[in-house]
Amino acid sequence: MNPKRTDKIATTIIYVMATTIVVILIALLLYIFFAGIKTINWHFLTGAAKSFQAGGGIGAQLFNSLYLLVLSMLISLPLALGIAIYLSEYASAQKVAALIRSMIEVLSSLPSIVVGLFGFLVFVINFHLQFSILSGALTLTIFNLPLLVRGIEDALQTVSNSQREAGLALGLSKWETVTHVIIPECLPGIITGVILAAGRVFGEAAALIYTAGQSAPPLNFSNWNILSLTSPLNPFRPAETLAVHIWKVNSEGLIPDATAVSAGSSLVLVVVVLIFNILARYLGNKLYKRLTGE
Amino acid sequence: MAQELATFTRPLAKDASSALSTEDLRVHYGAKEALHGVSLNFERHKITSLIGASGSGKSTYLRSLNRMNDTIATAQITGKIMYRNVNINLPQVDVYEVRKHIGMVFQRPNPFSKSIRDNITFALERRGLKDRQKLAEIVEQTLKQASLWEQVKDDLDKSALALSGGQQQRLCIARALAMKPDILLMDEPASALDPISTANIETTMQELKKDYTIIIVTHNMQQASRISDYTAFFHMGQMIEFDQTRRIFTRPQVQLTENYVSGHFG
Numbered sequence: 112m113n114p115k116r117t118d119k120i121a122t123t124i125i126y127v128m129a130t131t132i133v134v135i136l137i138a139l140l141l142y143i144f145f146a147g148i149k150t151i152n153w154h155f156l157t158g159a160a161k162s163f164q165a166g167g168g169i170g171a172q173l174f175n176s177l178y179l180l181v182l183s184m185l186i187s188l189p190l191a192l193g194i195a196i197y198l199s200e201y202a203s204a205q206k207v208a209a210l211i212r213s214m215i216e217v218l219s220s221l222p223s224i225v226v227g228l229f230g231f232l233v234f235v236i237n238f239h240l241q242f243s244i245l246s247g248a249l250t251l252t253i254f255n256l257p258l259l260v261r262g263i264e265d266a267l268q269t270v271s272n273s274q275r276e277a278g279l280a281l282g283l284s285k286w287e288t289v290t291h292v293i294i295p296e297c298l299p300g301i302i303t304g305v306i307l308a309a310g311r312v313f314g315e316a317a318a319l320i321y322t323a324g325q326s327a328p329p330l331n332f333s334n335w336n337i338l339s340l341t342s343p344l345n346p347f348r349p350a351e352t353l354a355v356h357i358w359k360v361n362s363e364g365l366i367p368d369a370t371a372v373s374a375g376s377s378l379v380l381v382v383v384v385l386i387f388n389i390l391a392r393y394l395g396n397k398l399y400k401r402l403t404g405e
Numbered sequence: 406m407a408q409e410l411a412t413f414t415r416p417l418a419k420d421a422s423s424a425l426s427t428e429d430l431r432v433h434y435g436a437k438e439a440l441h442g443v444s445l446n447f448e449r450h451k452i453t454s455l456i457g458a459s460g461s462g463k464s465t466y467l468r469s470l471n472r473m474n475d476t477i478a479t480a481q482i483t484g485k486i487m488y489r490n491v492n493i494n495l496p497q498v499d500v501y502e503v504r505k506h507i508g509m510v511f512q513r514p515n516p517f518s519k520s521i522r523d524n525i526t527f528a529l530e531r532r533g534l535k536d537r538q539k540l541a542e543i544v545e546q547t548l549k550q551a552s553l554w555e556q557v558k559d560d561l562d563k564s565a566l567a568l569s570g571g572q573q574q575r576l577c578i579a580r581a582l583a584m585k586p587d588i589l590l591m592d593e594p595a596s597a598l599d600p601i602s603t604a605n606i607e608t609t610m611q612e613l614k615k616d617y618t619i620i621i622v623t624h625n626m627q628q629a630s631r632i633s634d635y636t637a638f639f640h641m642g643q644m645i646e647f648d649q650t651r652r653i654f655t656r657p658q659v660q661l662t663e664n665y666v667s668g669h670f671g
Contacts (some may be wrong), residue, residue: 203478274513277577279476281528281584282505291531296518 126191138396139314140381147378150371156379159329160356165368169376171327174343175350176383179244179323180313182346183251188305190252191259198260199267200275200289219257224317231321242349254318255308266297299398306391310384316354324349325359355378413658414647422586423487423551424449424618425470425507430484430494432465432474440465442484443644445637447588450611452619454629454650457639458670463622466639467590470620471507472500475525490589508586512593513563516565516580521557524565524576525583535546543583544642551579571602575609583615589613591621607632626666630654638662 114202158168194211202208230250240246270293278288294301326349342348350361357376360369417423427446439463447453455463465474474480474494493503496514516524523574525547526540534540534574544561548554553575557568558588559562564577574594581589591610595603610619623629629636629650636653637645646653646662657663 169633271515272515273511273513276473276476276509276511277515277517277580278528280471280473280504280509280511281580282501282503283528283531287531291527292517 112271124125143374143377143381146374147376150375151378153373160372161366163365165366165371167366167368167372169353169356169372169379171330172351172353172356172376173374173379174330175244175323175327176313176352176354176380177309178310178343179247179251179319179350182244182248183255183312184305184309186248187252187255187259191256191263194256194260195263195267196289199264200293207368215257215260218253219261223254224320226250227318227321229253230318240339241347242322242326243347244323244350245346247319247350247352248346250318250322251315254315255312255341258308258311259305262308263301266304267293267299269300270296297364299395302398305396306387306394309354310387310391313387314354314380314384316352316358319352319355320358323352323355325351325355327351327356408660410643410645411659412643412645413662414444414644415649415652419448421448423447425620426487427466428485428487430456430466430469430482430486432457432462432469433481433483434477435479439642440469441642441663443514443639445644445647447618447620449618450614450616451550451634452614452621452632453635453637454633455620455622455639456624456626456629457638457665459624460641461639462642464592466644467592467622467643468619469494470588470590471504471509472498473504475500475511483650483671486587505584506586507583507588507590508584509590510574510581510594513597514570514577516568516576518564518566520562521565521568521576522561525580528580529583529645536579541556547579548576549581550609550613551575552605552612553579569602571598574598574602574606578606578609578613582617586617588620592621593622593624598623603628626654626668638665640665 132389146277154166156173157170159171160169161167194215198208202211228348230246230253234240234246234249235242240249274292274296275288277367278292279285283291283333328348329342330343331341332343334345336342337344337346339345342350353376355379357373360366360376364372406647423446426445428444429442430440431438431442431445443462443466455467468474469482470486474482481578482494482628484494485492488503488506491498516529519527522544525544526534529543545554545558548557550557551570556572557563557576563574568576578589578594595606598606600645607628610621613619621629621633633650636648636650637644638653638657638659640661646657646659648658652658653662654666
C-alpha cells in the first residue's frame with residue numbers, strides 16, 4: 112500500500128470516528144426533544160408536582176435546582192477562587208502545590224453517590240441540618256470545588272508571565288497584580304469555567320438524593336419569611352431538584368404519567384444545561400472582545 | 406568554579422554623581438552561580454549599555470537591580486545594591502517601593518489589556534492618585550516623553566493591544582515614566598521591533614536621558630555604540646570591562662572585549 116492510499120484510509124476512519132460523537136449528541140437531543148415536547152406547557156413548568164394523579168408540574172423542582180445552584184456557587188466560588196489563586200500565583204513550594212493538585216484530582220474522581228452519602232452523614236446527621244437546601248449546597252460544594260478550581264486555575268495560567276512582571280515592575284504588590292491585572296485579563300476564561308461547572312452541578316442527582324431530600328413541599332412564592340417551610344428562599348427546607356425528580360418518578364413514583372413527566376423534565380434539564388453552555392461561550396467571547404478591544 | 410578572567414573597570418569621572426551602584430553582586434540559581442560578583446557604578450542622567458553574548462549574565466544583572474529576580478523562587482541574590490546611600494538588596498527593604506524608583510521596560514512589549522489611558526493611570530490610581538485633571542496631565546506628558554502622543558491622542562480609550570509592536574513598547578515606556586522613577590532599566594527594549602520603531606525608541610531614549618538615568622541591556626553593538634555614554638561588557642557571568650562607550654569600541658583594555666566588539670564571538 113502506498114503512503115497516499117494509507118493516508119486516505121486513515122483520514123476516512125478518523126472522520127467516521129469524529130462523526131460518531133456528533134451523531135450520538137444529535138440523536139440524544141432529538142430523542143429527548145420529541146419525547147418531552149408534548150408534555151411541556153406553562154402549567155407543567157410552573158405547577159406543583161402531584162403524588163398520585165396525572166398532570167403534575169415541576170415548578171418547585173425547577174426553582175429548587177436554580178436556588179440550590181446559586182447557593183452552592185455562593186459557597187464554592189470564593190473558596191475555589193482562593194485555592195486557584197494560591198495554586199497559580201502564590202504556591203512557591205512546588206511539592207505542596209502538587210499535593211493539593213493531586214487531592215483535587217482525587218476529589219473530582221469520587222463517585223457522586225459517595226459524596227452524597229458523605230454529605231448525608233456529615234451535614235444531614237452530624238450537623239443536624241436535616242434534608243435541606245443547605246445540606247445539598249454544602250455537598251454540591253465538595254462535588255463542585257475540583258471543577259471550579261481547575262477551571263479557574265487554567266484560566267489564570269493562560270495569562271502571560273510578562274503581565275505579572277509588568278504589574279510588579281510598576282511597584283504594584285503581588286495581590287494588586289493578581290486582582291487588577293491577572294484576573295481582569297482572564298475573566299472571560301473564569302466565567303466560562305464557572306458556567307460550565309454550573310451546568311454540571313445543575314444536572315447532579317446522586318449527590319442530592321440523601322442531602323437535599325426527595326420531597327418538594329409546595330412553595331408559596333409570595334412568602335418571603337425565609338424561616339417558613341413554604342418560603343422558596345428558606346435554606347432549611349427539603350428541596351427535591353429537577354434531576355432528583357426524574358430519578359424519583361422513574362424509580363418509586365406512583366403517578367400514572369411518570370413517563371411523560373420524566374421526559375418533560377429531562378427536556379427542561381437538558382435545555383437549561385445547553386443554555387448554560389451557550390451562555391458560557393457567548394459571554395466569554397463578548398467579554399474577551401470587550402477587554403481586548405478587538 | 407568560575408575561571409579567573411582579566412577585568413578592567415574605569416571609575417566614573419571625579420565630578421560625576423552616581424545614581425546607582427553595585428558591590429560584589431552575585432546571583433545563584435539553586436547551587437549554580439550565574440553572576441560572579443559584579444561591581445559597577447552608574448552615572449546620573451547617562452545611558453549605560455550592558456553588552457555580551459546570550460547567557461553572559463547581563464539580563465540577570467539588570468533584573469537584580471529592581472529586585473525582579475526575587476520573583477524566581479530559586480534565585481538568591483547577594484551583595485550590595487546602593488541607591489541613595491541605602492542598600493536596597495536587604496530583605497527588610499520594601500521591594501514595591503524600590504520598583505517605583507527604579508522602573509523597567511521589558512524585551513517584549515507587555516501592555517495591559519486595558520485602554521491606552523488606563524495603562525498609564527492604572528498604577529497611579531492604585532497609589533491613591535484620583536485627581537482626573539492631574540491624571541490626564543500625566544497621560545499627556547508621559548506619552549509625549551515617549552513620543553507616542555501625536556499618534557494616539559485621539560484614541561486614548563482604545564485598547565492598547567490594538568497598537569503596533571513599536572507603539573506598544575513606547576506605551577510601556579510611558580507607563581514606566583508615569584511612576585516618576587529615577588532610573589529606567591531596559592531589557593533589550595528594541596529586540597522585538599522593526600528598524601524604524603527601533604530608531605524611534607533610540608531617539609526617545611536620548612530625550613529621556615535629560616531627566617532619567619538609563620541602564621539598557623542590548624544584543625546590538627551598533628545600538629550600544631549609538632546611544633550609550635558608558636558600556637559594560639559581560640561574559641559568562643562576569644563583568645569583564647566597564648568604560649566610556651567610545652573606549653570600549655575603539656581601545657578596549659581587555660582582549661576578550663576586543664574579540665567581542667570586533668565580532669569574533671557572541
